[in-house]
Amino acid sequence: MKRIGVGVIGFGTIGAGVVDLLQKNGDEITRRLGAELELVKVADLDIESDRGVDIERSKLSTDVADVLENPAVDIVVELVGGYEPARTFVKRALANGKSVVTANKALLAVHGDEIITAAEEAGCDILFEAAVGGGIPILRSIREGLAANRIRTIYGILNGTTNYILTEMQEKGESFERVLKEAQKLGYAEADPTFDVEGVDAAHKLTLLATMAFGKKVSFESVFTEGISSITPQDIEYAHDFGYEVKLLGVAKFDGDRVEARVHPTMIPKNHLLSAVRGVYNAIYVDADFLGPSLYYGQGAGREATASAVVGDLIELARDKVAGVKGRVAPLSFPLSKMADARIKPTGDIRCRYYVRLTAVDEPGVLSRISGALGKYEISIESVVQKGRDEGQAVPLVLMIHEAKEADIMAALDEIMAMKVCLGDPVVIRVER
Ligand code: HSE
Numbered sequence: 008m009k010r011i012g013v014g015v016i017g018f019g020t021i022g023a024g025v026v027d028l029l030q031k032n033g034d035e036i037t038r039r040l041g042a043e044l045e046l047v048k049v050a051d052l053d054i055e056s057d058r059g060v061d062i063e064r065s066k067l068s069t070d071v072a073d074v075l076e077n078p079a080v081d082i083v084v085e086l087v088g089g090y091e092p093a094r095t096f097v098k099r100a101l102a103n104g105k106s107v108v109t110a111n112k113a114l115l116a117v118h119g120d121e122i123i124t125a126a127e128e129a130g131c132d133i134l135f136e137a138a139v140g141g142g143i144p145i146l147r148s149i150r151e152g153l154a155a156n157r158i159r160t161i162y163g164i165l166n167g168t169t170n171y172i173l174t175e176m177q178e179k180g181e182s183f184e185r186v187l188k189e190a191q192k193l194g195y196a197e198a199d200p201t202f203d204v205e206g207v208d209a210a211h212k213l214t215l216l217a218t219m220a221f222g223k224k225v226s227f228e229s230v231f232t233e234g235i236s237s238i239t240p241q242d243i244e245y246a247h248d249f250g251y252e253v254k255l256l257g258v259a260k261f262d263g264d265r266v267e268a269r270v271h272p273t274m275i276p277k278n279h280l281l282s283a284v285r286g287v288y289n290a291i292y293v294d295a296d297f298l299g300p301s302l303y304y305g306q307g308a309g310r311e312a313t314a315s316a317v318v319g320d321l322i323e324l325a326r327d328k329v330a331g332v333k334g335r336v337a338p339l340s341f342p343l344s345k346m347a348d349a350r351i352k353p354t355g356d357i358r359c360r361y362y363v364r365l366t367a368v369d370e371p372g373v374l375s376r377i378s379g380a381l382g383k384y385e386i387s388i389e390s391v392v393q394k395g396r397d398e399g400q401a402v403p404l405v406l407m408i409h410e411a412k413e414a415d416i417m418a419a420l421d422e423i424m425a426m427k428v429c430l431g432d433p434v435v436i437r438v439e440r
Pocket of ligand 1: 141169203
């Protein structure tokens with residue numbers, strides 16, 4: 008029987024999950040593939056710690072060359088994460104004629120062009136299903152299942168840590184800081200949670216999704232990114248009163264000319280499918296011209312779910328090797344040569360609905376001055392709620408605003424803040440349907 012050699016770099020949580028899966032489901036994979044996926048070598052700087060999997064000592068190495076230069080390795084799995092040395096490892100594997108599977112969204116979002124070019128030049132394949140949505144096969148769906156469609160809109164809950172935090176804040180009414188501490192204790196949030204809570208991880212994933220869905224090169228820097236650290240339980244409660252949930256959403260839209268790609272806390276109607284996504288789960292909602300809307304839901308992180316995506320990629324590459332083909336499907340869904348740089352819509356040109364919470368002085372005439380400033384920019388108010396009554400003191404004033412242009416909202420808010428009838432900064436949450 009044909010054997011396809013697999014080398015893994017990075018024996019952390021996911022690496023151990025991959026080894027475990029290959030051991031537990033090896034027979035079934037061989038039955039599907041008609042060939043054997045053979046784990047040849049696993050490289051890591053630490054080969055002493057117990058990973059909870061049984062692996063022959065001879066298969067472990069502290070020298071990455073035992074994977075990258077090993078003639079018995081056909082496919083390299085990169086699970087180191089981050090930019091370097093992962094970028095060097097991936098390029099070396101490709102230059103050595105090995106196909107690559109990686110879960111590294113940061114590397115692909117920032118250096119994707121360079122990495123895919125290296126793969127094309129080497130005539131090797133690279134797959135990265137686990138980079139977006141953990142175990143959810145969303146990239147394969149975009150590349151293959153939806154390939155007949157033009158995709159116009161993607162909404163994604165792309166980060167489990169922040170979805171867990173927002174769900175807990177909503178269910179327990181607790182502050183962001185408190186829930187984050189709890190999440191860190193439970194191991195749901197990293198000791199340094201910046202990438203997750205500030206939306207960077209979701210922006211990496213949205214960069215890949217938008218690029219692959221629209222067939223345009225979307226740069227990571229062009230994705231507008233705002234995290235959840237300033238969301239309060241109060242805003243989540245007001246959102247509920249208006250019939251919405253607050254989610255950290257990745258939003259990507261293509262109007263046939265310009266692409267908008269943004270990650271920010273977003274209010275979505277309670278009856279939207281994505282509102283039901285709670286805790287650490289991820290979901291991606293795709294609107295395509297012939298299929299219409301479809302939803303992809305599952306575990307966006309974790310040892311088993313991510314290993315499922317990594318080994319799924321291994322099987323795809325192994326199937327091609329068995330069939331003697333390569334380059335069958337472009338990694339980014341379109342060949343690089345057919346992809347132009349995306350024309351990015353500036354944030355100021357974005358149009359959506361808005362939730363605005365002001366801390367306004369409670370005295371006659373204040374609301375009319377605020378609505379006058381909004382009216383000047385042709386911004387129409389859907390509803391206003393003043394929470395409490397405290398003459399002469401500051402009270403929360405919550406405005407739901409009909410669809411408006413972001414630049415107009417910001418200009419109107421600048422004028423409102425200059426009137427000195429509001430305290431603190433306004434809280435602005437974008438609203439999508
Ligand atoms: N840190 C990510 C999350 C998982 O919280 O969803 C890895 O992409």
